[in-house]
Amino acid sequence: MLAEARWPEPGDGSPPPLPGFVHSSFAPLVAAVAGRCLRRRTPPAGSRCAVVLVSAAGDRPSADHVRATVAAGGRIGPLFFFQSVPNSVAGHVAARWGLDGPVVCLSPTGNPRADAVAEAELLLHDGDADVALLVLVEHAPDGAPTGAVAVLLGEGTSP
Template identity: 70%
Template sequence: MLAEARWPEDGDDGVPPGVPGFVFSAFHPLVVAVAERCLTRRYGAGPLPAGNRTAVVLTSAGGDAAGSAHVRETVAGGGRVGPLFFFQSVPNSVAGHVAARWGLDGPVVCLSPTGDPRAEGEAEVDLLCHDGDAAQALLILIEPAPDGAPGEATAVLLGEETRQ
């Protein structure tokens, strides 16, 4: 493990800061907050230099449940869904946002685990590194709270030299 970050950590209060282009739920700000903390702890300011071969692996069983519920309720009520909801309706959008901001030029993979999220995420990281698609990976584990609160997230930067 090269670096790790969590939300919440000591001093965190409430929802992480908003992310331009993402609306309504805490899912996207939570992903960005833990990713930035983790990468900053390892590298300071970004972006990383080209050729870093850093993958992003986002693992969430429920995804943006609050955003999905909002869209479902809006459509059921005959309302109009805002265009940003189409952009952010898949977890790849926020994982791609993190990759673009930090210059991470490895693959972007999103998983919906059926078992242990960390074990499934680490298995994907191992596969990406073993196959040569990535030299390291930012593994983001996130599950929003069911009541719309921010929930918890962990980001771990794993490098092939640290894996066994």
């Protein structure tokens, strides 16, 4: 493991808003924990860094909002179409930090961290990436964020 970060850490409140993402803390949480991890250790210059986003339920608050709005006959704002796919925030992180490896989003069937590490090991082993940023994030059934973890792995490191 090259670096690890969590959100929240002592002294943290809500993650800062993320332009272009509305209603939910999912995308801001992903961006905040990824940024914190990458500030602790940036990938080596010239390396291809994959982003692996892992979430069993994805952006549950946004999905619930869209479902309720449609059920009530309301109109969905265009930003919800953009942010409804977890790849949008993973791509935002990659663009913001200049990461040029693959972007992968997983909905784990077992242990989320083990699934993320297995995907990262595959990307590293196959030569698709030299480093992998893993971001694990979940929301509770009520839509409240339960937190997030970001881990930066490189060739020969372990979680």
